[in-house]
Amino acid sequence: MPEVRFLTRLSFRTRSAHAFQRGVGHLTAFFWVLAIVFILRVLMRYRIRDVAGVRSRYRTLLKETDRPLLICPNHLTMIDSAVIAWALGGSWWYLFHYSRIPWNLPEYNNYASQWPARVGAWLTKCIPVIRGGRREDVSRVIRRVQHLLSRGETALIFPEARRSRSGRVEPNAVAHAVGRILTSVPGCQPLCVYLRGDRQQTWSTAPARGDSFYIDFELVEPKSDHSGMRRSRDFSQQIVDRLVGMEEEYFARR
Amino acid sequence: MTRDEIFAKVVEIVKPYVKNEDALVAVGDDTNILEDLKVNSARLVDIILNFEDEFDIEVEDEDADAVNTVGDAVALIQEKLA
Numbered sequence: 001m002p003e004v005r006f007l008t009r010l011s012f013r014t015r016s017a018h019a020f021q022r023g024v025g026h027l028t029a030f031f032w033v034l035a036i037v038f039i040l041r042v043l044m045r046y047r048i049r050d051v052a053g054v055r056s057r058y059r060t061l062l063k064e065t066d067r068p069l070l071i072c073p074n075h076l077t078m079i080d081s082a083v084i085a086w087a088l089g090g091s092w093w094y095l096f097h098y099s100r101i102p103w104n105l106p107e108y109n110n111y112a113s114q115w116p117a118r119v120g121a122w123l124t125k126c127i128p129v130i131r132g133g134r135r136e137d138v139s140r141v142i143r144r145v146q147h148l149l150s151r152g153e154t155a156l157i158f159p160e161a162r163r164s165r166s167g168r169v170e171p172n173a174v175a176h177a178v179g180r181i182l183t184s185v186p187g188c189q190p191l192c193v194y195l196r197g198d199r200q201q202t203w204s205t206a207p208a209r210g211d212s213f214y215i216d217f218e219l220v221e222p223k224s225d226h227s228g229m230r231r232s233r234d235f236s237q238q239i240v241d242r243l244v245g246m247e248e249e250y251f252a253r254r
Numbered sequence: 255m256t257r258d259e260i261f262a263k264v265v266e267i268v269k270p271y272v273k274n275e276d277a278l279v280a281v282g283d284d285t286n287i288l289e290d291l292k293v294n295s296a297r298l299v300d301i302i303l304n305f306e307d308e309f310d311i312e313v314e315d316e317d318a319d320a321v322n323t324v325g326d327a328v329a330l331i332q333e334k335l336a
Binding site: 131132133134135136138139161173174175176180183184227228229230232233 | 295313316319322
């Protein structure tokens with residue numbers, strides 16, 4: 001089996017910046033976690049189907065593994081990550097398990113124009129990424145995620161390169177970064193998550209107000225006989241393929 | 255394999271992914287694959303995997319980070335072949 005390398009070449013300054021961001025986020029979590037849940041639950045009137053069962057399953061899963069967890073969901077709206085985090089954890093639980101609030105990699109240009117959004121993103125464990133940006137910059141973001149996972153944090157990254165334009169998981173739209181993270185952080189395990197609002201026909205900015213969400217998740221163990229980039233590519237592809245399978249199961253149950 | 259042969263092969267591999275074909279006319283070492291040739295960043299991985307097949311080399315993710323220009327790609331392949 002090819003050797004798995006672990007790279008955490010972050011400067012002291014970057015590591016300090018992470019610690020500061022995490023510390024301030026943690027100190028203020030009571031306010032922003034509850035605010036986000038208030039927006040999702042009260043203002044947007046979103047509901048998660050069998051939310052107690054989902055959270056119970058997630059907590060059981062976390063008790064059974066101490067490996068770094070990379071959440072890999074399908075991607076239809078710009079607030080998928082918030083809905084998924086809320087569905088899996090719940091506000092009070094996160095206040096006592098702050099490391100389980102996933103770090104998220106939003107597209108910088110989606111929110112950079114407004115400073116309150118930038119502050120909000122910083123507080124809520126976001127690391128901005130410019131999709132299609134310079135390789136060194138993307139690589140720096142990946143190293144930051146590797147570092148965080150190695151510190152016991154949870155991260156969330158969409159294995160499709162963008163929100164699905166067809167409304168279905170697109171097996172040909174694969175983000176290489178997912179596999180790259182998985183192959184470089186020892187023991188890192190992907191949690192495939194399939195989320196869909198009942199009224200979600202295709203991609204959008206946000207789900208319809210009052211929508212009810214189906215969520216399912218599954219730990220997977222990607223395998224590859226290759227090494228190097230091909231191994232990372234195999235891992236990414238297997239994650240997306242599993243999401244395709246979970247989507248088929250969703251539609252079969254409807 | 256000479257540097258010129260590697261260069262020619264690299265251009266041939268990159269060509270199907272190029273959106274700005276005008277830039278191919280004057281392609282050189284300094285031509286940026288993403289910015290000048292307008293190759294989709296996600297496709298850069300496919301291109302590098304094609305390099306692996308064509309030149310029978312293995313490229314690590316970190317090696318690929320250094321590939322911005324056609325000249326970078328040629329240098330990487332030369333290094334792997336050495």
